[in-house]
Amino acid sequence: MKKSLSIKNIKISPSVTLAITAKAKKMKSDGEDVISFGAGEPDFKTPEHIRNAAIDVIQNGNIGYTAASGLSQLKEAICEKFKNDNDLEYTSENIVVSNGAKHSLFNALQAICNPGDEVIIPTPYWVSYPELVKLADAVPVFVEALEEYGFKYTRENLLKAVSKKTKAIILNSPNNPTGAVYTESELREIADIAVNNNIYIISDEIYEKLIYEGKHISIASFNEKIKDLTIVINGVSKGYAMTGWRIGYSAANKEITKIMTNIQSHATSNPNTIAQYAAIAALKGDQEVVNDMVKAFDERRKYMVEKINNISNLSCKEPKGAFYVMVNISKIIGKEFDGIKIKNSMDFADYLLEKVKVAVVPGIGFGVENYIRLSYATSIENIKEGLKRIERAINI
Secondary structure, eight states: OOOOOOTTGGGOOOOHHHHHHHHHHHHHHTTOOOEEOOOOSOOSOOOHHHHHHHHHHHHHSOOSOOOTTOOHHHHHHHHHHHHHHHOOOOOGGGEEEESSHHHHHHHHHHHHOOTTOEEEEEESOOTHHHHHHHHTTOEEEEEEOOGGGTTOOOHHHHHHHOOTTEEEEEEESSOTTTOOOOOHHHHHHHHHHHHHHTOEEEEEOTTTTOBSSSOOOOGGGSOHHHHHHEEEEEESTTTTTOGGGOOEEEEOOHHHHHHHHHHHHHHTOSOOHHHHHHHHHHHHSOSHHHHHHHHHHHHHHHHHHHHHTTSTTOEEOOOSBTTEEEEEOTTTTTOEETTEEOOSHHHHHHHHHHHHOEEOEEGGGGTOSSEEEEEOOSOHHHHHHHHHHHHHHTOO
């Protein structure tokens, strides 16, 4: 008789974004002219000084194992970054360097959660949050972050979701998939709720560098109480065009950091040594390359928002950060195009890919049905052509 499989892990869903991206890449490799708005990664080349740092350590350095939680030099660079950028004082004992920010999130949830604990997640959410919570034997509790409220938690909705079982609140600003950025006053409201109810904050700040108005504020910077309750998650993937290098990091109190380090020491040991040296170059090197990327993203953002809002039956809010636009397709649902009935966001995504060779991510992957997500981490030429095709597809 065949042995049964893991009851917990068999229920974990695959990533919708990765599935759509993989399908689009396969079509492209087969010679089809596909334009993809699915990718959650910058289309820029990793800056030269970062690549050179990796080459140098390969040729001249020690690329053996490092401490499980990362190179001491990299931890020091991360602490310096927190101090300069976020007004946060940490030491190396507060830092764990991991295999991407997703790995940091996994470690954080594993470190704080017990079976039956509840973790509050906003919808729309990044696709992996609910699954990472389930992997930690905890229960995702969803709070609607409605479009009319800027796709953000409101104090009232957040308080309604808080219970005696609430262990943590996931906060993602700038946000994937909506591009929402929380203001200082909104963050202070969330911090007060966390402190008053002794709830951890998992603050995913991976898109910190990609803000188009104002400056990023870390919730952990307000006072020692909220800092002690906050696990800050960040990395080099988005801001430095280093997605494939797989370096993320976390900052937390020493007790949580020790548990995360122990988990990682058995799960993966250290993250890639070469990439760690490259990350030092990213954090300590010239930041003008980041500013150049932000300028390019901003140009694309403005074009995309204006164009979408001029396409019949589509609309969107202007994102304040990251490189995504959530497109409202509620007027599309129920319509028929070229004999194909659109019943939901997945139907619409399939229709666009098959009919006009444009890949988008259906909103259901983020827990909402009446939306699709478009990434503007692609060239302005692709954006113009892709949106032209979408307009054509719904004007048949």
